[in-house]
Amino acid sequence: MNEPDVELPAPQAGVVAYFSMEIALESGIPTYSGGLGVLAGDTLRAAADIGYPMVGVTLAHRKGYFRQTLDDRGGQTEAADPWDPAGLLEQVPPTVTVRIEGRPVRVRAWRYWVEGLGGRLPVYLLDTNVPDNFPFDRTLTDCLYGGDDYYRLCQEVVLGLGGVALLRALNHRRITTYHMNEGHSALLSLALLREETALPTDNVAQAWGRVRRQCVFTTHTPVPAGQDRFPERLVRQLLGDADATLLLAADGLPDGELNMTGLALTCSRYVNGVALRHEEVSRGLFPDYPINAITNGVHAATWAADPFRRLYDRHVPEWRRDNLYLRYVVDVPQEEFAAAHAECKQLMLSEVERRTRVRLDVNALTLGFARRATGYKRADLVFNDLDRLRRIADAVGPLQIVFAGKAHPRDEAGKALIRRVYEAAAALRGRVAVVYLDGHDMGLVKLLCSGVDVWLNTPQKPHEASGTSGMKAALNGVPSLSVLDGWWVEGWVEGVTGWAVGDDSPTSTASAAEAESLYAKLEQAVAPLYHSRPVEFARLMRSTIALNGSFFNAQRMFVQYIGNAYIPQLAARPVRA
Numbered sequence: 001m002n003e004p005d006v007e008l009p010a011p012q013a014g015v016v017a018y019f020s021m022e023i024a025l026e027s028g029i030p031t032y033s034g035g036l037g038v039l040a041g042d043t044l045r046a047a048a049d050i051g052y053p054m055v056g057v058t059l060a061h062r063k064g065y066f067r068q069t070l071d072d073r074g075g076q077t078e079a080a081d082p083w084d085p086a087g088l089l090e091q092v093p094p095t096v097t098v099r100i101e102g103r104p105v106r107v108r109a110w111r112y113w114v115e116g117l118g119g120r121l122p123v124y125l126l127d128t129n130v131p132d133n134f135p136f137d138r139t140l141t142d143c144l145y146g147g148d149d150y151y152r153l154c155q156e157v158v159l160g161l162g163g164v165a166l167l168r169a170l171n172h173r174r175i176t177t178y179h180m181n182e183g184h185s186a187l188l189s190l191a192l193l194r195e196e197t198a199l200p201t202d203n204v205a206q207a208w209g210r211v212r213r214q215c216v217f218t219t220h221t222p223v224p225a226g227q228d229r230f231p232e233r234l235v236r237q238l239l240g241d242a243d244a245t246l247l248l249a250a251d252g253l254p255d256g257e258l259n260m261t262g263l264a265l266t267c268s269r270y271v272n273g274v275a276l277r278h279e280e281v282s283r284g285l286f287p288d289y290p291i292n293a294i295t296n297g298v299h300a301a302t303w304a305a306d307p308f309r310r311l312y313d314r315h316v317p318e319w320r321r322d323n324l325y326l327r328y329v330v331d332v333p334q335e336e337f338a339a340a341h342a343e344c345k346q347l348m349l350s351e352v353e354r355r356t357r358v359r360l361d362v363n364a365l366t367l368g369f370a371r372r373a374t375g376y377k378r379a380d381l382v383f384n385d386l387d388r389l390r391r392i393a394d395a396v397g398p399l400q401i402v403f404a405g406k407a408h409p410r411d412e413a414g415k416a417l418i419r420r421v422y423e424a425a426a427a428l429r430g431r432v433a434v435v436y437l438d439g440h441d442m443g444l445v446k447l448l449c450s451g452v453d454v455w456l457n458t459p460q461k462p463h464e465a466s467g468t469s470g471m472k473a474a475l476n477g478v479p480s481l482s483v484l485d486g487w488w489v490e491g492w493v494e495g496v497t498g499w500a501v502g503d504d505s506p507t508s509t510a511s512a513a514e515a516e517s518l519y520a521k522l523e524q525a526v527a528p529l530y531h532s533r534p535v536e537f538a539r540l541m542r543s544t545i546a547l548n549g550s551f552f553n554a555q556r557m558f559v560q561y562i563g564n565a566y567i568p569q570l571a572a573r574p575v576r577a
């Protein structure tokens with residue numbers, strides 16, 4: 001007897017073109033400033049593991065983000081961190097042209113291959129440093145988040161319009177989805193619209209409808225101040241009146257400005273925030289748009305340190321192919337986690353000593369805090385009451401804190417934060433050791449996330465859209481002590497994956513109250529567990545991996561993007577209430 005055919009057509013997802021202003025490809029290529037770029041890199045690494053057809057588009061950022069040096073009082077100075085694409089990557093043959101203020105700007109591209117278990121994916125790094133260009137235009141792909149509005153808008157023209165032009169010149173076919181990772185690349189919608197309106201009979205509104213069917217947008221900014229905006233005058237100056245008219249027709253220039261988040265929202269068939277809490281906040285900011293949530297994740301094989309990779313390879317060898325197997329570490333004896341962690345901690349302490357000549361105490365409860373130094377991240381919250389911190393260390397056992405993080409060159413408040421950490425370190429000398437490491441990058445983050453005992457995060461709510469460094473810590477069995485914002489709202493199980501600082505309300509109240517909550521947790525829960533009940537601490541490391549390592553990874557995230565965002569038939573469904 002013949003079996004009946006399966007009649008449902010398999011949902012088809014074509015190639016996804018993934019656009020991001022920054023992509024962290026590897027430690028030696030300084031094309032990223034922080035979490036957004038690392039997330040983009042981890043997304044592509046997850047796609048390559050799954051073998052999902054994707055191409056990445058970004059800028060070359062030839063001068064890097066910047067090289068940070070800190071003087072002995074925490075004063076930051078910046079130097080260019082140049083790298084040479086020609087030494088590492090292959091240039092692809094076609095060059096394309098974008099028009100800025102009517103003048104042609106040539107754009108070439110370097111190709112980087114992201115290798116994964118399922119194959120390799122190309123990432124194109126756009127570069128305007130070609131001899132035909134005017135000297136100024138040759139600098140457009142030098143500095144990530146550098147320059148003024150004019151420079152930034154030029155960069156976004158190169159990324160959005162130049163990126164689509166390059167994909168066409170390379171003959172990349174079957175692209176059914178353009179994924180904008182944050183709004184910087186939203187001008188790609190204009191490139192698509194120009195194609196859709198190539199026939200003079202086309203109605204612009206209908207053409208915008210066709211553009212919308214091709215675009216997906218992930219927003220990362222929970223506050224209006226974080227959105228990229230340009231005055232209409234500048235847009236007209238750079239792009240000309242014809243393009244401005246197209247943007248106006250799509251409501252892309254409301255209130256006399258081009259808001260890149262607004263444009264990306266308007267031109268996308270699917271929009272998501274990067275955590276459940278961030279979805280709620282984004283719906284408040286943009287009530288006219290259906291916004292979903294796909295919580296961020298980190299690439300497990302990249303962020304697990306060697307001792308933990310070996311532990312997983314021994315006990316759950318499937319984990320690289322299928323991160324859900326990390327759940328099964330519940331069966332592994334807790335001593336193995338303590339042993340792997342001890343190795344990571346020793347590595348980290350040796351590196352701290354090599355860099356700073358400070359020998360930290362291997363037996364002290366070691367907190368870690370490494371992220372961009374910027375106001376809302378509140379690196380200094382833990383220093384709100386220095387006496388209290390000294391008393392905790394005296395009463396419950398030795399305590400030390402390791403910091404790292406760069407402030408954007410023009411973020412004076414961020415720079416002041418670094419100096420405050422240095423001041424606190426001086427005031428605490430002899431009682432609580434505090435070190436600040438310069439040169440925050442992927443390698444350093446991995447060392448700290450795996451080598452400290454507890455990962456600290458104290459953002460001002462609701463500014464942390466997701467946060468990802470705590471996920472990297474979780475993959476190494478390191479629990480979080482964190483304010484309930486971003487991913488931690490979902491990842492927090494008190495005493496099982498870490499501890500909450502403050503209450504679960506969506507906005508922060510007084511910093512002093514949150515600092516007091518931090519001290520109380522340290523004094524009553526974290527330090528006693530660490531110093532007096534090591535077996536229980538090791539069990540907590542294990543449950544952190546089983547619960548959070550198995551979920552907050554880029555593989556789970558990517559599968560959610562496929563099912564919810566990339567397959568258009570599925571993405572057309574109504575969103576959750």
Ligand SMILES: *Cc1c(COP(=O)(O)O)cnc(C)c1O
Pocket residue numbers: 033034035036038370371372440441442445466467468469470472
């Ligand atoms: C993971 C990572 C971040 C993100 O840290 P948050 O927790 O989101 O603040 C920033 N910079 C680097 C280099 C990272 O690896």
